[in-house]
Amino acid sequence: MSDGVVIRAVGLKKYFSAGSGLWGRRKVFVKAVDGVSFEGRQGETLGLVGESGCGKSTVGMLLSGLHRPEAGRVFYRGQDIMKLDGRERRRMRRNIQVVFQDPQSSLDPRMLIKKAVGFPLEVNRLARGAEVTRRVEAMLAEVGLRPEHMYRYPHEFSGGQRQRINIARALITGPQFVVLDEPTSALDVSVQAQILNLIKDLQRRRGYSYLFISHDLSVIRHVSHRVAVMYLGRIVESAPRRQLFSAPRHPYTRALMAAVPTPDPTRRRPLALLPGDVPSPVHIPPGCRFHPRCSEALDVCRHVEPTEVPVGSDHWVACHLWGGGA
Amino acid sequence: MDTDLLRIQDLSVRFFTYQGVVRALEGVWLSVRRGEILGLVGETGCGKSVLARSILRLIADPPGKISGGRILFKGRDLLALPMKEMRRIRGNDISMIFQEPMTSLNPVFTVGNQMEEVVRLHQKVSRKAARRICVEMLTQVRMPDAEAVLRKYPHELSGGMRQRVMIALELSCRPDLLIADEPTTALDVTVQAQVLHILSDLTRARETSVLFITHDLGVVAHLCDRVAVMYAGKIVETAPVEALFQSPRHPYTRGLLAAVPSLDEDREFLASIPGVVPGLIDPPGGCRFHPRCDGAGEPCRRMEPAGVEVGEDHWVFCHGIR
Numbered sequence: 024m025s026d027g028v029v030i031r032a033v034g035l036k037k038y039f040s041a042g043s044g045l046w047g048r049r050k051v052f053v054k055a056v057d058g059v060s061f062e063g064r065q066g067e068t069l070g071l072v073g074e075s076g077c078g079k080s081t082v083g084m085l086l087s088g089l090h091r092p093e094a095g096r097v098f099y100r101g102q103d104i105m106k107l108d109g110r111e112r113r114r115m116r117r118n119i120q121v122v123f124q125d126p127q128s129s130l131d132p133r134m135l136i137k138k139a140v141g142f143p144l145e146v147n148r149l150a151r152g153a154e155v156t157r158r159v160e161a162m163l164a165e166v167g168l169r170p171e172h173m174y175r176y177p178h179e180f181s182g183g184q185r186q187r188i189n190i191a192r193a194l195i196t197g198p199q200f201v202v203l204d205e206p207t208s209a210l211d212v213s214v215q216a217q218i219l220n221l222i223k224d225l226q227r228r229r230g231y232s233y234l235f236i237s238h239d240l241s242v243i244r245h246v247s248h249r250v251a252v253m254y255l256g257r258i259v260e261s262a263p264r265r266q267l268f269s270a271p272r273h274p275y276t277r278a279l280m281a282a283v284p285t286p287d288p289t290r291r292r293p294l295a296l297l298p299g300d301v302p303s304p305v306h307i308p309p310g311c312r313f314h315p316r317c318s319e320a321l322d323v324c325r326h327v328e329p330t331e332v333p334v335g336s337d338h339w340v341a342c343h344l345w346g347g348g349a
Numbered sequence: 350m351d352t353d354l355l356r357i358q359d360l361s362v363r364f365f366t367y368q369g370v371v372r373a374l375e376g377v378w379l380s381v382r383r384g385e386i387l388g389l390v391g392e393t394g395c396g397k398s399v400l401a402r403s404i405l406r407l408i409a410d411p412p413g414k415i416s417g418g419r420i421l422f423k424g425r426d427l428l429a430l431p432m433k434e435m436r437r438i439r440g441n442d443i444s445m446i447f448q449e450p451m452t453s454l455n456p457v458f459t460v461g462n463q464m465e466e467v468v469r470l471h472q473k474v475s476r477k478a479a480r481r482i483c484v485e486m487l488t489q490v491r492m493p494d495a496e497a498v499l500r501k502y503p504h505e506l507s508g509g510m511r512q513r514v515m516i517a518l519e520l521s522c523r524p525d526l527l528i529a530d531e532p533t534t535a536l537d538v539t540v541q542a543q544v545l546h547i548l549s550d551l552t553r554a555r556e557t558s559v560l561f562i563t564h565d566l567g568v569v570a571h572l573c574d575r576v577a578v579m580y581a582g583k584i585v586e587t588a589p590v591e592a593l594f595q596s597p598r599h600p601y602t603r604g605l606l607a608a609v610p611s612l613d614e615d616r617e618f619l620a621s622i623p624g625v626v627p628g629l630i631d632p633p634g635g636c637r638f639h640p641r642c643d644g645a646g647e648p649c650r651r652m653e654p655a656g657v658e659v660g661e662d663h664w665v666f667c668h669g670i671r
């Protein structure tokens with residue numbers, strides 16, 4: 024593969040069963056991810072942004088193999104990872120790693136940092152004994168921690184340091200693709216800045232490809248090369264970062280941007296008021312999922328689900344206003 | 350008439366824990382003026398919620414203790430009031446909205462049930478009249494189909510709707526001061542926009558003073574008239590909102606502003622403040638920010654900085670300012 028695509032997801036779907044009604048007569052499903060396709064390119068960050076419940080974290084879980092999709096494929100450098108058998112799949116996993124949101128619960132409180140960070144090496148039989156120690160030490164240095172930190176427990180670290188440890192653990196097997204699921208959401212701004220800088224710096228030095236999942240548009244803008252906006256289990260718009268932020272096309276993307284208060288009192292503007300709440304993914308509106316909250320909805324939006332159409336170089340929108348019904 | 354509705358003078362709050370004495374607030378001075386929205390910003394653990402709770406005397410004792418200072422509300426010291434008197438002030442004169450609206454509502458009673466109870470507790474009206482007042486209140490916070498909402502249980506409402514119920518409830522007795530502790534932090538941006546809009550509309554129309562606690566500088570810039578920045582249990586800078594964002598003077602405020610990623614411009618790397626927020630059991634001596642400050646000198650390590658007025662209504666607590 025020479026087109027620089029590390030990961031390609033095609034038509035991913037993940038439904039969760041949410042009870043079955045009285046005596047199991049009525050099966051109810053949460054359609055968390057409902058037909059999502061994208062590409063992650065070498066050395067780039069794909070930002071995935073959306074509000075709570077839109078399915079963005081589930082997408083991360085599907086890529087990293089923590090959930091199996093109902094439908095769809097994930098290709099790693101052209102290879103369909105769903106088709107691999109156990110041993111090959113485990114080997115593949117080394118190449119795709121995850122960093123989770125909560126730096127507290129993602130580390131075992133009784134495990135020394137050396138053990139926690141070195142564990143992936145041992146499980147994958149990549150190193151043993153002194154070699155593990157050496158590589159853990161090098162990895163900790165890489166994320167800005169000192170060798171003596173190896174012999175401490177998680178509770179001895181601050182939230183920001185714990186997130187550094189999580190990043191070290193994710194990177195130690197030498198992955199090509201890293202899923203970062205809201206890695207800074209639990210952190211204060213001053214610490215968030217440190218972690219975002221670290222993530223970008225590692226990418227620049229080591230060429231990692233990231234899927235960066237966040238609900239925070241400013242953070243997404245800061246880290247991403249490309250951005251995909253999710254709403255109720257679907258990607259509604261995707262484009263290179265500059266393109267998306269300078270010329271957002273989908274009404275939802277625009278509303279999302281206009282709802283963020285700017286940290287500048289001289290440019291105070293009324294925040295966009297999108298009516299209502301995000302509908303439940305159990306009862307997805309027919310037609311375009313966004314139509315009940317869209318001020319520009321046409322009649323066709325109520326009945327026909329729009330498909331993604333190009334509206335610029337590498338810029339895709341799923342909206343009838345942009346010809347998504349054709 | 351006094352322009353200050355609330356005046357906090359030299360307030361100190363401590364928590365006595367097994368690990369030691371946590372000096373959560375140390376000599377805090379702050380006032381909230383009539384009709385203004387004052388933003389209180391700071392990072393986790395800086396004491397902003399403790400400050401809010403102290404005003405209503407909601408600090409659990411033990412382990413907490415308000416160890417010094419005065420909180421003057423319309424000239425009366427709240428800390429000296431008997432509990433009965435204090436209870437009358439809560440809800441009637443000062444009310445509070447918390448971050449997580451789910452925990453502020455009782456899950457086993459309907460919304461209507463809980464709202465009516467509050468209304469009837471504070472205003473002597475019949476059940477029927479209370480119901481009518483509730484519908485009115487919900488309509489004011491732009492709740493569609495208020496009647497139906499009253500029949501629902503809290504879990505049937507979304508986070509944004511629950512927070513609107515809380516706003517309606519807290520403003521129902523027309524308090525002079527509303528304390529809002531991170532009321533939109535748990536909400537999505539589009540819902541946050543709705544809630545902020547309602548909150549500012551209603552309080553501006555009624556000239557209710559608001560103490561708005563948040564860690565989100567965007568929200569502060571959007572909503573507030575004046576801002577106080579807190580760090581490690583102390584106020585480090587207070588200023589009108591324009592002055593704070595245009596010419597922040599305290600190194601911590603500057604660091605905080607530079608660390609926020611922007612939606613409108615591209616920066617390769619963010620400025621970050623080195624180190625971490627100190628623990629408050631054994632906070633750094635002198636200026637509490639000095640271990641993380643680029644410009645820290647000898648006096649910063651030894652002495653607490655006094656306030657300096659650097660512009661109209663703009664106060665900074667830093668040795669580097671003269």
